[in-house]
Amino acid sequence: MNYPSKLIEDAVKELAKLPGIGKKTALRLSLHLLKQDASFSQNLAQAISQMRSGVQYCTTCHAIADKPICKVCSNTSRDNSLVCLVAEIGDLLAIENTAQYRGLYHVLGGLISPINGIGPSELNILSLLKRLAESPVEEIILALPATMEGDTTAYYITRKLQDAGSTVRISTIARGIAVGSELEYTDEVTLGRSIISRVVL
């Protein structure tokens, strides 16, 4: 593609680095920005730049925060006997959005993945063990994806806790057929698991 202006080319190049945005979409977005008021682009640029430089991470649970301790950890009305373990901050936000969980969190910052060179030391696992040693909880809920990486990470953490002599209850989020979806169209693995993990009424 031959760009009419170096400035547009730069903007397209940077926008196209974002996930799910190709060169065509990046060009469409750039032309859209040019059609809008100048304040639109300035506000967008400022918001992006300020977010990246200003966001802090909670020193306890590693979630995003505006202060050294995040909103959830500093909220005394939350149940501090429960810790939900998630891989990414996006997972935490998704669970928070359900308004069904009132405990605390711990963000691992990824999953153990030897293929991608991510070992336990790259994740916030040591800080979890330290945190649990300092302030024990009753239950840890593993809310990790049902992938090989998720299972490996869950197994590693379970073993580490057992090795440390912890007697904390470890649970995992329920897997089964999504609410509102048809049995007929559910994939075999999910349907199979949902029969094995059936719940007594």
Added chain:
Amino acid sequence: MNYPSKLIEDAVKELAKLPGIGKKTALRLSLHLLKQDASFSQNLAQAISQMRSGVQYCTTCHAIADKPICKVCSNTSRDNSLVCLVAEIGDLLAIENTAQYRGLYHVLGGLISPINGIGPSELNILSLLKRLAESPVEEIILALPATMEGDTTAYYITRKLQDAGSTVRISTIARGIAVGSELEYTDEVTLGRSIISRVVL
């Protein structure tokens, strides 16, 4: 949605104003930016901000340029007896990308649309008439969309040129079945038009 940080909330709000980006995608993009190096966000913010404040528009054809006269208008090897009329800069870039056209352009900056309150005076029509009066051309190619607004704009410009006593040849881009597509799956209007505008071999 309850955001963990005001800074993220601001970034999501600004990103979600872009066309085709909803709140969920905006959040995903924001979390992606936070996972990358700080320079990634700074470069993106800078590219957006500099593009909007630095881009100029060609004083002849109204296309995007780095200088008062764009690359196409200042290129002496282009055929200056041809002017292709397009609604938006994106259309110009699409035609340039084909590498099939060696003439000049004129960007209208939109289409006549009474419903959206866009009249002829909001578009670069007067400057087109002035440009043609100063340096006459042999042919004007209308590369406008096949919509009511496109047809209205084409009709208005054709009438204006006739009223001004211009004898310039006016043509429009060919409409028909896309190269490589099946007759069977082409919509009736396109297929009908392609039979009426059949080309003698």
